[in-house]
Amino acid sequence: MGIIPLILWLIQDLLYIIIFPGLVTILVVVVIIIWLERKIAAKVQMRFGPLWVSKKIGGALQSLADLLRYSFQEVIIPEKTDKWAFILAPGLMFAFATIALIFIPVGPYYSVLFPSYYTILFSLALIIITPIFAITVGWASDNKFSFIGALREGFLLISYEIPFLLSVVSMVIIFHTYDYINAVQNQLSFLPGIILNPLAALTMLIVMIRTTGRFPFDITEADSELVMGLFTEYSALFFGVGMATPYVELYNFSLIFSLLFLGGWWPFTLNVMNPVYGLILPGIIVVVKAFIVMAVLVFLRAVYPRYRLDQAVRSGWSYVLLLSILSVILSVVEVMFLR
Amino acid sequence: MSEVRKPRDPLTGHVKALAKGFKYLVEPNRMTLDYPAETMKLPPNYRGFFTVDDKKCIGCSMCEMVCPPEAITMVPRIIGEGGKTIPAPEGEKEVKGPKRTKRPVVNWGKCIFCYFCVDVCPVDAFIPTQVHDLAFEKDSEYRPSYEDYLKPPEEPYKNSKKVISKADLKRGVSYEPAP
Amino acid sequence: MNIKDELSKISTNLVIDEKRANYKIIIDEPSKLIDVANSIKNLGFDHVVSVTGVDYPDKIEVIWHVSSYSSEELKGIDLAISMTVKKPEPLKQTDAQGNINVNRPPVTVPSLVSVWPSGIFSEREAFEMFGIIFDGHPDLRYLMLPEDFYGTWPLRKDFTYQKPKVFIE
Amino acid sequence: MSEKVYNIDDLQNINVEGEKYIILQIGPSHPGSGHMRLKVWLDGDIIVKVDPDIGFVHRTSEWLSERREWIKAVPIVERIMLPDTVHANLAYVLTVEKLLGIEPPPRAQYLRSLVAEINRITSHLYGIGIFGIFLGSSTVYMWAFGDREPFIDLMEMLTGARITTSYIIPGGVRWDLPNGFKERAETVLQYMERRLKDYEDIWVKNPVVQARTINVGTLKKEDAIRLGVVGPNLRASGVYYDTRKHHPYAAYSNLDFEVPTMKNGDSYDRLLIRVEEIKQSIKLIRQILKDIPEGKIIADQIYNQLNPVMKKNYEEKKRVMFPAFMIHMRPPAGEASAKVEAGRGEIFFYIKSTGDKYPYRFRWVTPSFRNLPYFTHVTVGHRLADLPTIYGSIDYFPPEADR
Incomplete structure (x- = not known):
């Protein structure tokens, strides 16, 4: 390999990390989704929502201004915390949520750092690691409210993880692949996943609401009893990162949902290996679908109060688990009869 | 009267709640005022900042006596740097003595706008305004001198x-440009 | 049920204000208080509205205002149970700096929490404001004031408010 | 859920020492506490004991009022009960009127009831909104506070102030109905009736709300009576008691209204009863505006003391100014008590006069103070997440309890 291709290769990888699935995209997505959430809630609640930062575009830069504020705030690390865990945990939480994005393709010719036929598995593994750091955050803070928040996170994590995995497994059974791109191509040739297995789609939606802490499952951060839940002791950029992580997770989940259930880049089916037709056009379609899913989920904030912990855990072990098992059975039946 | 409690079945409940939320999402019912780009023109009996009519006031101290937070103090009727008592209103004879030399001054840091002073005044000398959203930069501005207080x-x-609020059947309160 | 007769049976010291449907029972002997209260409760007065004191130069009057939720006839009636206790003489002490500290001892009356549990918070309030120790109260602590107010009894008439000496503007 | 402890003696004897329990200090600077502190002993997720520590906003209203002229207590009692100003004002003035022996004219009585009912609606909406934010529903919070606005506008139109109206004075009221008030009130009432249906869909019958509130924080009828709780909370437990019916004041003896009661006494009933009372208040306001008699709005004893300038103002602007009597009021020696049904419950006033220019003893008890037993008794045995539910459902307002 000559020196020039090596440099190009490195530049391409850097672009991946920084721009496309990477940090810049994440920042834009988080800024937009927070703005969208606040605007949707404001519309239902008879008010304006964020307005005064960049009034001409409806206050869209408000979240950016908040980020700047977090960046310049004083970092306070309480004395009794476990310092390394306290500092590292929010960053790792954010990092794993972001790295998972690398394995989620948005186009038929999307190549990642590690090309693989097991992208579904990789992304799921990384997504599932994230809540462990949430528990670390609660443990490291040495605060009773954070501690209770972490316990709640643990309870919910255990009770909603199995339904989540089962709902994905049922789609894997139908598509007979561990690769998102193959799964999408399967759907393009037949039917979108939400029609093939609506039970799995419903399970996935509920799990998405729960894992990303949207209402009515905003239990770990229930501010009327737990102040700020896990992030009670945090300040400045650490808090900002912690606050942004659920939105990154939300983006991950929405991408997975649109790939597995909404037909990915359907109706775009042109199969050409070209940056525009292979990546940008399908990418736009997938991201738009993901944003619609996110908008639906953040809209729930305007309708629901939150459930209690025991109610959420109970429904997780009963209804949602049942639903996911049924979805697996449905998949098996479909595969037996359709193929 | 007692109502028997019927919990709504969950499915209908969720659907109705979501539908109602969606209805307000597509058909917003905005009630807030874009303050300060829009400000209210308040009704004439609104209790805002007030000042005193120097010609009418007889210096009887009733307002000072009734003031619940003790915000009103009677001061000598002095205006200007030199500290001279200002001349009597036009067409009246200068009267020496306490009757015409005391005037009320309100400490805005204490005033609660109950308007007891305005109502107790036997000659109706206070001039109410509808201004209510003033901010003071300095602590001393809360306690104006008599000369400043007259402005x-x-x-x-x-x-x-300028908008006025109006009762509205659809939105509760609607704001219309003031006449 | 004629409420006037029933009440006069319980106590002879009955002050009646017919116009406002207000009744007041004056108790002269502290030992009788709980018995009277019990018989009033049996009439149907089931909760305490307020417990308070009134401070006089030489005595303190403790008043329980009771009312009824359960009896239809008594719902519109206010009944006050009043008991007067003599205040002990205040003790004056001079400390090392030459300041005179007036030690005003509290007075003691029987508590009616065992009869009407609804008075539990009101009695705590009367304790901290007037220095009335309710004998038999299960949880007689300060409710609103900080503990370092002990002994000042703010609602007694001889309480003087001392401004903090250091004042920072 | 473990067995609930209702006996005060048992409650005091629970041994809460040792490492078994987590002690949470909820408040005073906590989003779910208000200006108070709740010391909570937790066994796992179950509440074992709650000790309410109130007094963080104790404003010594009794002390202040005993050292001021009689009229100056009006703004003081108002500022204690900010969502409920008219009722505090009314209760105090009723007591002073009993001491003075003044009876206000019928039109003033009706106006008092009118403002009181408008205020009751705003108070209940305030309570529903706070309950909403305690359960995490920001929509209901915004809606309820937004829907207070038309009613506060009505108060502003009538009294010149939005919250702290100081509208009721001994002998009558300070302003007469302005022009166009009746039409505006009717529009607002129709709007509110329509909005109550929206509330029903998104809040009252929302399955999540029902799951959170039904059978949570139940206070049985006999316990409610024993603990002496007041207001809508009492009626939610099934006790038929309303000061407006049993100690009629203002124009309530002439008005026709129902007192809704519920059966179960749980948080959901306490939510429903507030909605029901808003409906009753709407009915009452319509009735008052229809029946309101013509006439003076101030008692003759006060009117005769007005000087010519004031009388001119009264005729032209329908505005009652204060004669010097208001400052130098010295009610004859004696004592009086009065009760008023405020939005959160019953206000009780006991005032002793010695014929001096200050009240000798100024005692008042606010509804929130009498609802304190909810914290010590009803929360025990519930989960931590139920504490905000119970707190929100009893519509507790810390500054009001502290006075």
């Missing part, structure tokens, strides 16, 4: 759109 309060946000 009517300046309305902030002069360039803002």
Whole structure:
């Protein structure tokens, strides 16, 4: 390999990390989704929502201004915390949520750092690691409210993880692949996943609401009893990162949902290996679908109060688990009869 | 009267709640005022900052006596640097003595706008205004001198759109441009 | 049920204000208080509205205002149970700096929490404001004031408010 | 859920020492506490004991009022009960009127009831909104506070102030109905009736709300009576008691209204009863505006003391100014008590006069103070997440309890 291709290769990888699935995209997505959430809630609640930062575009830069504020705030690390865990945990939480994005393709010719036929598995593994750091955050803070928040996170994590995995497994059974791109191509040739297995789609939606802490499952951060839940002791950029992580997770989940259930880049089916037709056009379609899913989920904030912990855990072990098992059975039946 | 409690079945409940939320999402019912780009023109009996009519006031101290937070103090009727008592209003004879030399001054840091002083005044000498949103930069501005107190309060946000509130069947309160 | 007769049976010291449907029972002997209260409760007065004191130069009057939720006839009636206790003489002490500290001892009356549990918070309030120790109260602590107010009894008439000496503007 | 402890003696004897329990200090600077502190002993997720520590906003209203002229207590009692100003004002003035022996004219009585009912609606909406934010529903919070606005506008139109109206004075009221008030009130009432249906869909019958509130924080009828709780909370437990019916004041003896009661006494009933009372208040306001008699709005004893300038103002602007009597009021020696049904419950006033220019003893008890037993008794045995539910459902307002 000559020196020039090596440099190009490195530049391409850097672009991946920084721009496309990477940090810049994440920042834009988080800024937009927070703005969208606040605007949707404001519309239902008879008010304006964020307005005064960049009034001409409806206050869209408000979240950016908040980020700047977090960046310049004083970092306070309480004395009794476990310092390394306290500092590292929010960053790792954010990092794993972001790295998972690398394995989620948005186009038929999307190549990642590690090309693989097991992208579904990789992304799921990384997504599932994230809540462990949430528990670390609660443990490291040495605060009773954070501690209770972490316990709640643990309870919910255990009770909603199995339904989540089962709902994905049922789609894997139908598509007979561990690769998102193959799964999408399967759907393009037949039917979108939400029609093939609506039970799995419903399970996935509920799990998405729960894992990303949207209402009515905003239990770990229930501010009327737990102040700020896990992030009670945090300040400045650490808090900002912690606050942004659920939105990154939300983006991950929405991408997975649109790939597995909404037909990915359907109706775009042109199969050409070209940056525009292979990546940008399908990418736009997938991201738009993901944003619609996110908008639906953040809209729930305007309708629901939150459930209690025991109610959420109970429904997780009963209804949602049942639903996911049924979805697996449905998949098996479909595969037996359709193929 | 007692109502038997019927919990709504969950499916209908969720659907109705979501539908109602969605209805307000596509058909917003905005009630807030874009303050300070729009400001209210308040009704004439609104209790805002007030000042005193120097010609009418007889210096009887009733307002000082009734003031619940003790915000009103009677001061000598003095205006200007030299500390001279200002001349009597036009067409009246200068009267020496306490009767015409005391005047009320309100400490805005204490005033609660109950208007007991305005109502107790036997000659109706207070001039109420509808200005209510003033901010003071300095602590001393809360306690104006008599000369400063006589100036009517300046309305902030002069360039803002003046609106009046109106009861509305659809939105509860609607804001219309003031006449 | 004629409420006037029933009440006069319980106590002879009955002050009646017919116009406002207000009744007041004056108790002269502290030992009788709980018995009277019990018989009033049996009439149907089931909760305490307020417990308070009134401070006089030489005595303190403790008043329980009771009312009824359960009896239809008594719902519109206010009944006050009043008991007066003599205040002990205040003790004056001079400390090392030469300041005179007035030690005003509290007075003691029987508590009616065992009869009407609804008075539990009101009695705590009367304790901290007037220095009335309710004998038999299960949880007689300060309710609103900080503990370092002990002994000042703010609602007694001889309480003087001392401004903090250091004042920072 | 473990067995609930209702006996005060048992409650005091629970041994809460040792490492078994987590002690949470909820408040005073906590989003779910208000200006108070709740010391909570937790066994796992179950509440074992709650000790309410109130007094963080104790404003010594009794002390202040005993050292001021009689009229000056009006703004003081108003500022204690900010969502409920008219009722505090009314209760105090009723007591002073009993001491003075003044009876206000019928039109003033009706105006008092009118403002009181408008205020009751705003108070209940305030309570529903706070309950909403305690359960995490920001929509209901915004809606309820937004829907207070038309009613506060009505108060502003009538009294010249939005919250702290100081509208009721001994002998009558300070302003008469302005022009166009009746039409505006009717529009607002129709709007509110329509909005109550929206509330029903998104809040009252929302399955999540029902799951959170039904059978949570139940206070049985006999316990409610024993603990002496007041207001809508009492009626939610099934006790038929309303000061407006049993100690009629203002124009309530002439008005026709129902007192809704519920059966179960749980948080959901306490939510429903507030909605029901808003409906009753709407009915009452319509009735008052229809029946309101013509006439003076101030008692003759006060009117005769007005000087010519004031009388001119009264005729032209329908505005009652204060004669010097208001400052130098010295009610004859004696004592009086009065009760008023405020939005959160019953206000009780006991005032002793010695014929001096200050009240000798000024005692008042606010509804929130009498609802304190909810914290010590009803929360025990519930989960931590139920504490905000119970707190929100009893519509507790810390500054009001502290006075």
